[in-house]
Amino acid sequence: MIQHLHDYIPVNSIKELSVYQKILDNTAILVLADEDRQIIYVNQKFCEKSGLKRDDVLGKPMDILRASDFSKDELENMWLTLEQGNVWKGELLNVQADNQTYWEEAVIYPFRSNGDKPYQYLSIGSDITPFKNAMQIKDQFLANMSHELRTPLHSIYSLTNLLEETTLSDEQSSYVENILNATGILMRMVEDMLDLNKIENGQIRFQSKIFNPQIIVNSLAKMFREKAREKKLNFHLEYDPSVPEFVLGDPFRLKQILVHLLENAVKYTQRGDIFLKCRLAGNNPESFVFEFIVTDTGIGIAKENLAMIQEKFQQEQMDDKRIYKGQGLGLSIVKQLIELQRGEFTISSGETEGTQVQFLIPYQFPLSEKADDPLMTNGSEPEKTHTMRVLIAEDVDINQLVIKKHMQKFGFNAEFAENGKMAIEKLRTGHYDIVLMDMQMPVMDGYEAIRIIRNDFPEPVKSIPIISITASVMGEAPRKCLEAGANDYVPKPYDIKDLRMKMEKWVNPTVNNQITQGMNMKQEEKKYESLIDLDYLEQLSEGDDDFTISMLSYFLENTPGVINELKQFHKDKDWKSLRNVAHKFKPQLTFMGIKSVFNEVETIEQNAANEVKTDDIPALIKTVEEICSKAMEEIRSELEKILDKNQD
CATH class of the missing domain: 1.10.287.130 (Signal transduction histidine kinase, dimerisation/phosphotransfer (DHp) domain)
Structure with a gap:
């Protein structure tokens, strides 16, 4: 090691260099490789951590310890950075001699002369497994x-x-x-x-949807105008008429950002005015740049505290007391959400001078050829294609009914499999263009079925497009679906247009770029006045009363039996059956818009699946029964209205 580092560490003697080596040996994992990335030195810390002897790794590739499931793209980017003569810093997943994995945070230095290709690479790392x-x-x-x-x-x-x-x-x-x-x-x-x-954790995802920004801004202005009026404040809205009517981006995140900023403005202003401005700051061949400005005449922020309050869990303090209650997350989240969308965030304020927050966000043209969403054509008709053949793996009867209805409306031919094993059997004998795979099914779940398709089937079935469908929207569910081999992911309850767009996209990408999607972006602020909300069912039915009648009737006929099964399976301690009944009941609640007990049913499912807190289940079932009983009265009323209308 002394020989190799002699040229790079400015010391006056070999003895002094030895001191450096002892320090590094006790604090860092060291690896030195030659121009061909072959290891020429490792220190004792490396041997202790990897469980390998020095002679076992000398002459071996520098990536010898990398775990097989570590990102290949990340490795390629790392070596590209190093070969360009730049220092690389990041996290590496390694495998020890006993096949146990550990995480290493490493800084790798390329050594080169006169701009040539690096002739050596030095990695200085530390074990961060406990932190991970x-x-x-x-x-x-x-x-x-x-x-x-x-x-x-x-x-x-x-x-x-x-x-x-x-x-x-x-x-x-x-x-x-x-x-x-x-x-x-x-x-x-x-x-x-x-x-x-x-x-x-780098897990935030942004939608790419066609939306009307003015609808969002107007609805928020209406809401916060009322909040301002309650505090005797004036609310002003300025909306630039040159702003395009429709853009491509994430409407949910825009609303989230504006809500945070407007809530702060109202909260910290005791007298005066609140201003919300939206204008077109510029455009280029691919996008519009929107500028939003939220201004208030509130207490303001001391200039020396402006940077601090943009950090998480931080609020301005005065006289050792917090001025207003809150968790101190708002501005930190707002700033990061804007910057992650390639936007810019600025804030200006002064004590007693009020506050102005300005941010820029680029949104794509709805007609952009690079958009991932359904694209609008210039009056052209979609390309004619053969009828799409769809294999749908879904174990819940009511979900099958809904999907079948939509496949018929799309003009697609659909076949069903009740679990992953049946789907595999059908793929061996049938011919399909795409698979819609529910990820949570009995006998064989979607994850295992997809892995078998990708690993055991010959082409072209091996590469058939697969869209996973699951109610697990938290955590790493989307990543796990894609890692299993799915091409795309749709959460339950899915958006009909989004599902069709993704199906068209993977079966025929060219046709996908010509799908015409209606731009009637109906958005309403609706206050729930009952236990049911049939908006989603109305969207599914697309005006088909027969479909609506069948769905309402199914719920009325099926629900009493479901409640009885939940009670009986709990009494029998049949946790597997209890979990399955609860799992299959959730879609019915979604279709009827009975949101007030969805979490209770999900808790029953999870507790039964894990056999934990089973004594809590009877109380949960009782709540579900009481709410569903009242909801069924409303459903009967809605059903009678539809039947009466059809008789007239």
Whole structure:
């Protein structure tokens, strides 16, 4: 090692260099490789961590320890960076001699002269496995916490909404309003924590949808104008008429950003005005650049604190006391969400001078050839293709009914398999263009079925497009679906147009670029006034009353039996059957829009699957039974209205 580093460390003697080596041996994992990436030196720390002897690795490739499931793209990028003469820093997943894996944080230095190809590479690393394990525990804790908090919060919020519709005194109405406000704050806090965790782990994903920004801005202006009026503040909206009507981007994140900023503006302003401005800041051949400005005349922020409050969990303080309550996540999340969309965030303020937040976000043209979403044609008709043949692996009867309905409307031929094993059998004998694969099924789940298709089948079946469909939308579910071999991912409940677009995209990419998607972007702010919300069912039915009648009737006929099965399987301690019944009942709740007990049913499913907290299940079943009983009365009423309409 001394010989190899003599040219790179400025020391006056070999003895002094030996001191450096001893220090490094006790603190870092060292690897030195030649121009061909062959190892020419490793230190004792490397041997201790890897479980290998020095002679076992000398002359071997520098990547000898890399785990097989470590990203090949990441490795390629690493070597590309190094060969260009740049230092690389990152995390590496390695395998020890006993096949145990460990994470190493490494800095790799390329040594070269006169701009030539590097003639040596020095890696200085440290074991960060305990840190990675702690992060994994934290992620799991946040996922569990979000579920445990969401369940009671949604119950409180939904039941309080129902209470609000009853006859109340002024004092009681005030209490109800405060409960709703407090619950809303807690729910947003949970969502903020999850978003921040996703951002830190690089798991945040942005949609690419055609939307009308003015609809979002107008709806938020209406909401916050009322909030401002309650504090005797003036609310002003300026919307540039040159802003395009439709763009391609993430409408949910835009709304999330504006809600955070407007909430802060109202919260920290005691008198004066709130301004919301939207204008077109510029455009280029591929995108529009939107500028949004939120200004208030509130307490302002001391200039020396502007940078600090953009960090997570930080709020400005004065006289050692927090000025306003809150978790201090808002601006940190806003800033990162904007920058992750290739935008720019600036804030200017001064104590007692108010605050102005300005941000720029580029949105694509809806007609951009690079868009991943359905593209609008210039009056041209979609290309004619043969009828698509679809294999659908789905074990829930009501889900089969819904998907079959849509495949018929699309003009596609559909066949069903009740589990992954049946899907594989059908693929051996039938001919299909695409597979829609539910990921949670009995006998054989979607993950195993996809792996068999990708590994055991010959071409062209081996490469058949597969879209995974699952209700697991948290954590790493999308990544796991793709890693199993799926081409794409659709969450339940899926958007009909989104599903069709993805099917067209993978079966015929050329046709996908010509799909005409209607731009009637109906968006409403709707307050739930009942236990059911049939908006989603109306979207599914597309005006077909027979379909709606069949869905409503199915729920009325099926639900009492489901409740009885839940009770009986719990009594019998048949946890597998209990889990399956709860799993199959969730789609029915989604179709009927009975959101107030969805979390209870999901908890029953998870507790039964893991055989934990089984004593809590009877109370959950009782809640489900009570809410569903009331919801069924409303469903009967809706069914009668449709039947009466059809008789006229």
